[in-house]
Amino acid sequence: MIYREAGDFKTTYAADAQTFPIKLDRWGYFVILAVAVLVVPFFITDYMANAILVPFLIYAIAAIGLNILTGYCGQVSLGTGGFMAVGAYACYKLMTSFPDVSIVIHILLAGLVTAAVGVLFGLPSLRIKGFYLAVATLAAQFFLVWLFNKVPWFYNYSASGQISAPERTVLGVAVTGPSTDAWATYMICLVFTIVLALMARNLTRGSVGRRWMAIRDMDIAAEIIGVNPLKAKLTAFAVSSFYIGVAGALFFSVYLGAVEVGEVFGIQKSFLVLFMIIIGGLGSIFGAFAGAAFLVVLPVVLKVIGSDWLGWPTDLVAHFNLVIVGALIMAFLIFEPHGLAQLWRLLKEKLRLWPFPH
Amino acid sequence: MRRLLTATVVAVMAAAPALAELVIPSLSYRTGPYAANGIPFADGYQDYFKLLNEKDGGIGGEPIRVVECETGYNTEKGVECYESTKGEGALVYAPLSTGITYQIIPKASADGIPVHSMGYGRTSAKNGKVFEWIFNYPANYWDGASIAVKHLLDINGGSLEGKKIALVYHNSAYGKEPIRTLQELSKKHGFEFMEIPVDHPGQEQKSQWLQIRQQRPDYVLMWGWGVMNQVAIQEAANIRFPMENFIGVWWSGSENDVIPVGDGADGYKSLNMHMPGMDFPIYDELKTYLYDKGLAAGAGDQAGTVLYNRGMYNAMIIAEAIRKAQELSGATAITPAQLRDGMEQLVITQDRLTELGIPNFGPAVEASCENHGGQGMAIVQQWDAAAKKWNVLTDYIQSDSEVIDALIAEDSAAYAAEAGITERCN
Numbered sequence: 001m002i003y004r005e006a007g008d009f010k011t012t013y014a015a016d017a018q019t020f021p022i023k024l025d026r027w028g029y030f031v032i033l034a035v036a037v038l039v040v041p042f043f044i045t046d047y048m049a050n051a052i053l054v055p056f057l058i059y060a061i062a063a064i065g066l067n068i069l070t071g072y073c074g075q076v077s078l079g080t081g082g083f084m085a086v087g088a089y090a091c092y093k094l095m096t097s098f099p100d101v102s103i104v105i106h107i108l109l110a111g112l113v114t115a116a117v118g119v120l121f122g123l124p125s126l127r128i129k130g131f132y133l134a135v136a137t138l139a140a141q142f143f144l145v146w147l148f149n150k151v152p153w154f155y156n157y158s159a160s161g162q163i164s165a166p167e168r169t170v171l172g173v174a175v176t177g178p179s180t181d182a183w184a185t186y187m188i189c190l191v192f193t194i195v196l197a198l199m200a201r202n203l204t205r206g207s208v209g210r211r212w213m214a215i216r217d218m219d220i221a222a223e224i225i226g227v228n229p230l231k232a233k234l235t236a237f238a239v240s241s242f243y244i245g246v247a248g249a250l251f252f253s254v255y256l257g258a259v260e261v262g263e264v265f266g267i268q269k270s271f272l273v274l275f276m277i278i279i280g281g282l283g284s285i286f287g288a289f290a291g292a293a294f295l296v297v298l299p300v301v302l303k304v305i306g307s308d309w310l311g312w313p314t315d316l317v318a319h320f321n322l323v324i325v326g327a328l329i330m331a332f333l334i335f336e337p338h339g340l341a342q343l344w345r346l347l348k349e350k351l352r353l354w355p356f357p358h
Numbered sequence: 359m360r361r362l363l364t365a366t367v368v369a370v371m372a373a374a375p376a377l378a379e380l381v382i383p384s385l386s387y388r389t390g391p392y393a394a395n396g397i398p399f400a401d402g403y404q405d406y407f408k409l410l411n412e413k414d415g416g417i418g419g420e421p422i423r424v425v426e427c428e429t430g431y432n433t434e435k436g437v438e439c440y441e442s443t444k445g446e447g448a449l450v451y452a453p454l455s456t457g458i459t460y461q462i463i464p465k466a467s468a469d470g471i472p473v474h475s476m477g478y479g480r481t482s483a484k485n486g487k488v489f490e491w492i493f494n495y496p497a498n499y500w501d502g503a504s505i506a507v508k509h510l511l512d513i514n515g516g517s518l519e520g521k522k523i524a525l526v527y528h529n530s531a532y533g534k535e536p537i538r539t540l541q542e543l544s545k546k547h548g549f550e551f552m553e554i555p556v557d558h559p560g561q562e563q564k565s566q567w568l569q570i571r572q573q574r575p576d577y578v579l580m581w582g583w584g585v586m587n588q589v590a591i592q593e594a595a596n597i598r599f600p601m602e603n604f605i606g607v608w609w610s611g612s613e614n615d616v617i618p619v620g621d622g623a624d625g626y627k628s629l630n631m632h633m634p635g636m637d638f639p640i641y642d643e644l645k646t647y648l649y650d651k652g653l654a655a656g657a658g659d660q661a662g663t664v665l666y667n668r669g670m671y672n673a674m675i676i677a678e679a680i681r682k683a684q685e686l687s688g689a690t691a692i693t694p695a696q697l698r699d700g701m702e703q704l705v706i707t708q709d710r711l712t713e714l715g716i717p718n719f720g721p722a723v724e725a726s727c728e729n730h731g732g733q734g735m736a737i738v739q740q741w742d743a744a745a746k747k748w749n750v751l752t753d754y755i756q757s758d759s760e761v762i763d764a765l766i767a768e769d770s771a772a773y774a775a776e777a778g779i780t781e782r783c784n
Binding site for chain 2: 050159166179266300303315319
């Protein structure tokens with residue numbers, strides 16, 4: 001009744017091809033964006049920023065990155081943690097070597113460095129597929145973590161092997177380091193997320209994205225219709241790694257501030273991001289956001305309900321958390337393999353017909 | 359549904375702070391690969407504060423509220439816990455994790471909340487001139503490395519010339535901390551030093567112990583934590599490494615680390631910054647006020663273990679610092695800044711320990727503006743597998759301050775330059 005296409009006429013090709021063809025969607029998107037940009041920064045607390053919103057935004061970028069590779073191009077990757085580490089360490093080296101250059105440029109450069117590393121580790125994808133490729137990217141994960149632990153140059157020869165972000169500013173406002181305001185860290189992550197998500201959306205529905213999807217659906221057929229698998233696969237690795245590198249750089253510099261590679265960027269991080277896109281929905285930008293929100297917010301919500309409201313012992317809550325998240329992952333795999341994004345799509349289908357389903 | 363709602367509302371009302379309290383967060387970990395060591399510490403930490411509440415109604419008449427938050431030894435959850443407890447008015451943080459400590463050193467310094475990383479965290483935080491808000495007394499990792507080497511010197515008649523010492527360490531900031539000191543000490547005493555890293559969480563150490571079997575070091579030191587400890591001790595027993603030549607730091611010397619290995623662990627040594635065992639009057643008080651009433655934290659089965667004692671010891675130091683702060687400020691409901699002053703002027707004598715019901719439990723501690731790291735003393739204890747208890751082998755050994763002070767000055771100066779801190783106390 002409210003949510004419908006009828007009466008929403010498109011008179012140009014541009015209007016017909018826009019991201020949100022339905023008026024209500026479009027308005028919803030603009031309202032969310034306006035709230036995120038114009039309202040949230042004025043009410044945000046340290047807790048909201050550091051426990052929920054900043055990690056959510058950063059994980060969303062990483063999930064979009066992995067979704068490009070796995071969801072759109074069909075190349076399974078277990079190297080996300082390692083690639084995030086590349087972004088973090090590249091950002092650290094750049095920040096400490098060129099303190100006068102803006103942090104925004106460093107974060108983007110860190111993304112480019114990660115893209116180069118990603119292409120390198122993407123080369124085996126030209127020969128191997130599926131599980132075998134997953135194992136090759138797993139090797140990347142372990143190699144990269146080992147490298148950053150082993151070679152002292154990467155952590156500027158500090159005694160503990162930790163890297164910590166010095167204070168850097170954007171337009172005179174501190175965004176990294178200890179004395180940042182919650183709204184500043186939130187805003188920098190938000191700006192990166194919005195720009196990168198827009199870029200990803202447009203990439204995936206343009207010719208590049210179509211090539212990726214052709215490779216995903218059937219590589220031989222794609223090759224026959226003229227898609228160059230070398231170019232398609234390597235661009236997917238490059239773009240995906242760029243996103244993951246930016247996420248890693250933000251994760252280190254803005255969110256955590258001090259990082260130890262084995263603990264923060266270990267194999268569990270790769271799995272976490274993979275779970276995000278599986279729960280959120282493979283091959284969907286919305287899915288990346290939904291999955292990231294789900295896995296970041298759910299533990300916090302369970303913790304608040306369990307230990308703060310109900311007063312349960314913290315270990316019980318932590319165990320429940322594992323049980324619930326595990327059960328939900330299984331339930332999703334069984335009942336809705338296409339994830340939250342598919343649920344959202346179905347809901348919209350239903351809404352279009354509501355209240356007269358026949 | 360309505361009942362659930364009512365229960366929730368009641369719980370929320372009950373959770374809201376009604377009167378002035380001393381809020382002490384307990385960033386604990388009762389889950390994950392480090393839980394075996396995290397549980398006893400968290401129980402001891404809470405039980406001591408509970409005892410003060412039950413016995414004296416808190417400190418200086420001010421009740422203590424311990425807010426527990428599960429970190430799972432994970433930095434991200436540590437950040438979440440830090441932020442959520444900060445909002446409740448946390449007085450001091452003791453996260454029991456070197457990674458989380460590194461994380462919150464700059465944050466807590468900016469927020470003005472003291473951190474007490476007792477025998478862990480950043481070693482150079484001992485230098486109060488640079489680290490205004492961070493305290494790590496009574497001893498730090500570099501003291502530990504030096505004390506272990508001193509003990510080896512003692513049993514070798516004062517010379518380690520030509521000996522080979524290996525360090526098996528958790529491949530993280532925690533495990534890497536003692537390397538610099540051991541390198542210096544190897545130059546000074548002429549022993550050969552080899553590093554053997556073990557990656558988190560340390561369940562797989564076959565290759566490391568194969569390396570030890572091949573290279574035959576005379577002594578093995580260990581900087582391990584969690585499941586890594588018991589695996590290492592098991593592997594050492596498997597290759598028949600002489601246990602009395604295997605020394606763990608104070609974080610690798612609890613019952614949980616040796617009992618699973620059984621008789622094979624007999625003779626394993628470790629450092630300790632306080633006494634093991636239950637032969638202290640405080641345990642009678644704990645029994646009357648907590649255990650008999652069923653008020654003990656957690657499952658209540660950890661009393662008397664090394665790490666339970668350490669949790670109590672940590673809580674005792676903080677409680678003493680709170681007393682000192684109350685005395686200095688004249689207020690009972692102190693602020694984090696007042697507590698920091700109290701921590702800086704903390705003095706714990708042996709007489710005071712006796713008054714508290716823990717005679718000779720730890721070394722005397724005296725802090726100052728420059729010294730946030732205490733006197734750097736520890737004992738060596740040895741595991742008796744048949745009696746299932748730790749025997750105290752030595753008296754308190756003083757670390758080699760000649761080597762350590764220079765390293766601390768160097769490392770803290772590097773931090774000060776990086777973070778743009780000017781020295782205090784001048």
